[in-house]
Each structure stands twice: as C-alpha cells, then as structure tokens.
Amino acid sequence: MKYCFGPVPSRRLGRSLGVDILPMKTCNLNCVYCELGITEKFTCDRAEYIPVSHIKRDIETVFRSGRHPFDVLTFTASGEPCLHSRLGELVSFAKSLCGKPVVVLTNGTMVPDPAVRHDLCQADILLPSLDAVHPRSFRKVNRPADCVDISSIVQGLTDLSRQFRGEMWLEVLLVKGLNDSPDDITALREAVEQIRPHRVQLNSVARPPAEPWARPLSRERMEEIRKFLGSRAEVVVDFNRRLREGFMPVVEVEIMEILKRRPMTAHDISEILGIEPETAETVLDKMLRASMIKTEIFQGRTYFRPDKTGAGA
Secondary structure: OOOEEEEEEEOOOEEEEEEEOOOOOEEOOOOOOOOOOOOOEEOOOOEOOOOHHHHHHHHHHHHHHOOOOOOEEEEEOOEOHHHEOOHHHHHHHHHHHOOOOEEEEEOOOOOOOHHHHHHHOOOOEEEEEOOOOOHHHHHHHHOOOOOOOHHHHHHHHHHHHHHOOOEEEEEEEEOOOOOOOHHHHHHHHHHHHHHOOOEEEEEEOOOOOOOOOOOOOOHHHHHHHHHHHOOOEEEOOOOOOOOOOOOOOOOHHHHHHHHHHOOEOHHHHHHHHOOOHHHHHHHHHHHHHOOOEEEEEEOOEEEEEEOOOOOOO
C-alpha cells in the first residue's frame, strides 16, 4: 500500500487506519514541533497532488483484504490534507465503504474557504488545530505562509463549527516559551468560547521535532491550562493499551512505511505490529546494522527514523 498505512495507535482515536493524500511535507505551515521535519513544498494552493483514482484503489485494497482491523479511518497527510482539492470526494468514498467513523486531521488554515468547509462536513469527526491566537505567537510556533491569516482561521473554525454535524475536537499543541504565556492562554480561551468545539485536546512536544530546541510543557503546567480553559479541555495522554495481536505481518518494509510517517520507539513498533518488544528490537537492530534506519534521542527516549543516507534511502 502506498497511501494507506497502519493501523497506528492514536492517543485520541484508538487504532487509526491512515490515508496519506499528499506528497511529503506539502503544507502552508512550517511548525517548529513538526515530527516530519521542515516543510519542503510551502503553498496555499489546492490541487490534486496525488490522483484520486490511486488513493481510492489503495483504500479499496485495504477493505478487500480484511487484514487490518481498525477503529477509525483517518485522512491525514505528510502536510495539510485540505490542500488536496478533492478531499471531500475521498471522504465520501471512504464512508461508502466503511462502517467506522471517518476522521480528518487538519491544521485549520484552509477553513476560511467555504469549499474546504463543505469538504470537511462530509466527515464524522474533525480534528483541527489551533496552537495560538495572537499573531506574533502564531508566527513563532507555526511559521505560516504569507497567505495564512490567524483571525480568518478563528472565524473559519467558528463558521465550520456551526455547519458541521459531527464532532469537532480542537487540538492545541503547546511549545514552551512560544505559545504558553498567560496572554496566549487567555486569548485561546476566548477563541474556544467563540468556536465551541466538542473537546479541546491539549498536547505538547512528544516526538523529535523539526527544531531540536522546541521543548514540551510540564504536566503540571498542562493541567493548569486545562483547568483555565474549562470543561471542554483535556490533556491528551499517551496511547498505552495493548493492541490486538497479529493484525499486521512483521516485515521490514512495513516498519519502514511506519517510520516514514513519523519517528517511533521500539515500544511503539511493538504496539503497532502486535508483537513482543524483544521481537521489535531484534528487527530494528537488524535494520540499523543495514543502515536502513537511524536513531535519535529525544527527552531520554530512543526514536527510529529512516536513514536517508543508507540502504533505506
């Protein structure tokens, strides 16, 4: 499969079968915390970056195989999925095949466009982001393209909230010293009261970020902010329940596909593949020795990434 991946453990959704609908790092933001690295194609233009027929074929293949039990099907991207001009068609197609909720992850930047809001309204659950409301903080943490305006995003999210019949969970990712000041959090609370999402999910830097100096907030500070934001807010915790065993075969190519999407620990890999930690470590060690992957230490944990200079390039 080229465009479908997983299921992967999601802290918010359970086992999520992902559908990646854009070329790597096609985005209108260049967030300091992005686990995929620096944005390579910086754009606000909607287009059919990957032919819809190719993505549909992948989705159909997954459903025909029946080998990948999942809780939700999630449209995501190695960038911003709303940049794909036929997102709404893809969501509707997936819903015609799938008896599970269809989710769209988005950075929220495109919602001022009524056509984008129409596409998003085809989904069951929306997970837009809003990391900062003050323009200065927004520029610091998200580093937007010139075509992105934060006040228009807040209004667009408000309009979308009124139109959308499913659930909207607003994600806020906080980076120490960039968007966590008292003024930032007060402005965020005012925006939340205006948008009225079903949930506000507070996150922080949890994987190796695009900028190595980006640091997470403490659990205590996250709890303070949660209480300040009110009853809709929750701190997102790590996905840690044991996945059902045996739903993915243990092969190196599938591990590589997982690591291309995001850096993972050996524990993450064992959870995704439903295998013992010792087995995951054995396979990963073999891939390290073959220069297919490399390691990176972040917050005291060892993560694995593809090694673009070695055999995995």
